[in-house]
Amino acid sequence: MKTIACVLCVICLSILAPRASVTAAASCEGLASIALPHTTITRAQTVPAGQFAGTPAGLLAPGATANAPYKDLPEFCRIAATLAPSSDSDIKIEVWMPAAASWNGKFEAVGNGGWAGQLGVQQLAVGVRRGYAIAATDTGHAGNGGDAGFAFNHPEKLTDFAWRAVHEMTVQAKALIREYYGSSTKTSYWVGCSTGGRQGLKEAQRFPEDFDGIVAGAPANYMTHLLTRSIWVAQAVLKDPASQIPREKYSVLHQAVLDACDGADGVKDGVLEDPTQCRFDPKTIQCPGDDAPTCLTAPQVEAVRKIYSPATNPRTRAEIYPAESRGSEMGWAGGLAGQAPLSIANTYFQYIVFKKPDWDFKTLDFDKDVALADSLDNGEMNAIDPNLKPFLSRGGKLLLYHGWNDQLIAPGNSINYYTSVVKALGGEDKTRDSVRLFMMPGVNHCAGGDGPSNFDQLGVLEQWMEQKKTPDRIVASHTTSGAVDRTRPLCPYPQVAVYLGTGDTNKAESFACKRP
Numbered sequence: 001m002k003t004i005a006c007v008l009c010v011i012c013l014s015i016l017a018p019r020a021s022v023t024a025a026a027s028c029e030g031l032a033s034i035a036l037p038h039t040t041i042t043r044a045q046t047v048p049a050g051q052f053a054g055t056p057a058g059l060l061a062p063g064a065t066a067n068a069p070y071k072d073l074p075e076f077c078r079i080a081a082t083l084a085p086s087s088d089s090d091i092k093i094e095v096w097m098p099a100a101a102s103w104n105g106k107f108e109a110v111g112n113g114g115w116a117g118q119l120g121v122q123q124l125a126v127g128v129r130r131g132y133a134i135a136a137t138d139t140g141h142a143g144n145g146g147d148a149g150f151a152f153n154h155p156e157k158l159t160d161f162a163w164r165a166v167h168e169m170t171v172q173a174k175a176l177i178r179e180y181y182g183s184s185t186k187t188s189y190w191v192g193c194s195t196g197g198r199q200g201l202k203e204a205q206r207f208p209e210d211f212d213g214i215v216a217g218a219p220a221n222y223m224t225h226l227l228t229r230s231i232w233v234a235q236a237v238l239k240d241p242a243s244q245i246p247r248e249k250y251s252v253l254h255q256a257v258l259d260a261c262d263g264a265d266g267v268k269d270g271v272l273e274d275p276t277q278c279r280f281d282p283k284t285i286q287c288p289g290d291d292a293p294t295c296l297t298a299p300q301v302e303a304v305r306k307i308y309s310p311a312t313n314p315r316t317r318a319e320i321y322p323a324e325s326r327g328s329e330m331g332w333a334g335g336l337a338g339q340a341p342l343s344i345a346n347t348y349f350q351y352i353v354f355k356k357p358d359w360d361f362k363t364l365d366f367d368k369d370v371a372l373a374d375s376l377d378n379g380e381m382n383a384i385d386p387n388l389k390p391f392l393s394r395g396g397k398l399l400l401y402h403g404w405n406d407q408l409i410a411p412g413n414s415i416n417y418y419t420s421v422v423k424a425l426g427g428e429d430k431t432r433d434s435v436r437l438f439m440m441p442g443v444n445h446c447a448g449g450d451g452p453s454n455f456d457q458l459g460v461l462e463q464w465m466e467q468k469k470t471p472d473r474i475v476a477s478h479t480t481s482g483a484v485d486r487t488r489p490l491c492p493y494p495q496v497a498v499y500l501g502t503g504d505t506n507k508a509e510s511f512a513c514k515r516p
Helices: 002-016 029-033 121-129 155-181 195-206 223-238 247-265 298-307 343-353 368-377 412-424 457-467
Strands: 039-047 076-083 091-098 106-110 133-137 187-193 213-217 319-321 397-403 435-440 474-480 483-490 496-499 511-514
Touching: 029 039, 029 155, 076 155, 091 121, 091 155, 106 121, 106 155, 121 133, 133 155, 155 195, 187 195, 187 457, 195 213, 195 397, 213 457, 223 298, 223 319, 223 343, 223 368, 247 496, 343 368, 397 412, 397 457, 412 435, 435 483, 483 496, 483 511
Parallel strands: 106 133, 106 187, 187 213, 213 397, 397 435
Antiparallel strands: 039 076, 076 091, 091 133, 474 483, 496 511
16 A cells, blocks of 8 residues: 555656746746846737737727738737847847747747848738747847948947847747747747848857758848948949949840840740850940940940959959849849949948048958958858858758849859858768758849749748758749739759740749759
8 A cells, every 4th residue: 555655646746746848838928027138128018819000019009900911910929128238239129929829839030131220020920920939130229221320339239230139139039938838949940131141141150059940042141242342333333424324224234135145044034044154245235326325335334344243352353252143234223333332331331341431432442441341340240151060960951042133142142152061061962951052033132023033931941841851943933913923943053944845934834953
């Protein structure tokens, strides 16, 4: 009898004893009192289903109707916090967590654009709708993503932007998730493009345990050289007034490119499958006499040639940053080759490199000034380390993508980084199941353009990570007025989509991925 009693006591104690892996869940409002390192919770609010308004306050006023992007949101716990890992830090984050019954057990964080300064509320909404606990940050300042003035004489804020805000957000978000649900996340994903792509690569390189899978689109990861390249283009078109290209001439230039190269891939569809195979020379549309809207003057031809060429060091001739692709011309007027230098780049040199708000872009020296920028950055913003072994050895997956018509970040940059990773890790046989790059013909910066750019980035990563389905082909779509009018496979670099010779050229099944 004593033996039976002892056994019963052990059973009772084991039932009553707390389990180390699970903690008691906290209420949403109760998270306001949670103590986290250098973190102040400024909002802990349950948002009822369909009641988020997309306004700073969040909840609807009495009698109001939810904005279209938010009216179908389920109930979620909204946490807003300010992080201060340094004396000059003011990092705003939001963490949105669906009700426990709707949570998929996973965490997602989303990236920024330009110099950041804003939270991606719509991205947060998409994540909650999919069942994710999701987080975003403004990276430590509020304002215009095209202006680097926030970092003028504020080195800690620059560090927050460079890497610290994203890492701190991730650490504190995971802590809040554990408190709210009583358990940790089973998988963590990062999704970002442009600056968000750079942030994802910086996480993989510097904090390989933060995320299990990363989507890095059109990454601005070689920041110092990317911004130098922007000034290279600005000088090409603006240093001499005769080189300026009127907006209406870009369509003439673009059409000339298509006339010369569109059919080379076997399909005339307004999209160059592989722009590196196009040898178009803008001199073919040089005006025979006086300037006219249908041709380029000689100085304009030279400016276009310079845009089609990589930025180089005038002393060593070493490449600083890759060239813009042929086919990307329609985005130049509103990007690199407009009527003023790109503010993202111009303010970087004004406020961060030279600390002179009146600095003139025409004076940039592409030898010593680039070296100065690299030295000052010292690996803070730049995310070019090809050694991803610590991230990949944990089973991490990296999905890279880049539009060939990117008008802001030259697509060759992603090819350069991908190639460096493959080389550093021992070749394609060692990386094909963990790192993939998808080049997107006819696609602009992150999305848009004449080529198919719409695909479920997170869904592809989920299947790769959770179902071991390595993406050998991604079907992307193009829409006009909300209707899909073309699908096409995106192929893992260096493969390209090749028309099979029969079938509708607007349907993905008419193409196969092959090495050129």
